[in-house]
Amino acid sequence: MKKTTKIIICCLAFVLAAAAVVGGYVGWNLTYHPSKWLAEGDDSIEDIPFEEALGQLTMLSNTWEEALPQTEIHDLIENHFASPLPEGKTAKKAIVIGYDGCRVDSFRLLSTAKRSAVNHLLENGGQGVFSYCGGVMYPAENTQATSTAPGWCSMLTGVLADKHGVNNNGQPKSVDPKTLLISLVEDGTINDSAFYVSWDGHFSKKDATYINEKNYVKENGLNVVFKRAFFDAGTKRNIISDIKKQDCSDFIFLTLEYTDHEGHSSGFGPQNAKYVSAFRNAEDAGMDIIEAIEDRETFASEDWLILITTDHGGIGGGHGGASFEERMTFIISNKEIL
């Protein structure tokens, strides 16, 4: 064999090996299945009318007609930090675990779940409620898009798009009104906060929602971390390494994209086996995060507020509109909400 041929073959072999390693890593991250928490064969469930499905969700403490606005998240966190420390506790902490684009009727699967963050909170003194996005309760015409940026922004600022100005993705919010990540640090309520994501629309692009806040934090030297990973598995790793620090961030906000990505690619809702698998991945990551919190050496002396929520539902391969399936959301807490 000629020397040049050998070199070409070696180069090709190297490129193929590198592609296999990178492809394997990417593939593993996209189809991350650490454990099977659903019962055997329970990969999708019967497609029933949405309202009937909501009626089956008896683990939630209100009815969908009594759903709370998603801005409730803001108030729950603010009240948590404003309330006095319970006896025996020396520090307050809060975390919002966001499952982006998670349809609430996926909770129909939880009765057979072997490992679920939502079940864990509900079974240990917590409470769950229906909430809604879109500005006003369904079936009234929504006043803001059931999209990612307006939804999370309403939770982080406590106001709707008419006040925070984020009507859709790709619209940077002005610094005011400030999110809890900044306001709580700036007024001295907490020492530090952290925002962990993989979606680049939050703060990693020129037109990202919180790009102005990120610059403001840098200019003012505030203890607020903005950290983006390439995939949800990386987001989870970033959070867990924060939680493992003795002096972890006082307020952590994160979004996991499993359900939103799968909904856009193959359809939103638990009638879709692939969407169920994405929900399982979100729940597994949620549980890993909660276990890391409960494993903290100082956990017994800390007063944690742990919330799981979503920004919007979805229908078909999308969201943003006014349908029932897009409007209903949920708030799960490790404490009582109502």
Ligand SMILES: [Zn+2]
């Ligand atoms: Zn979203």
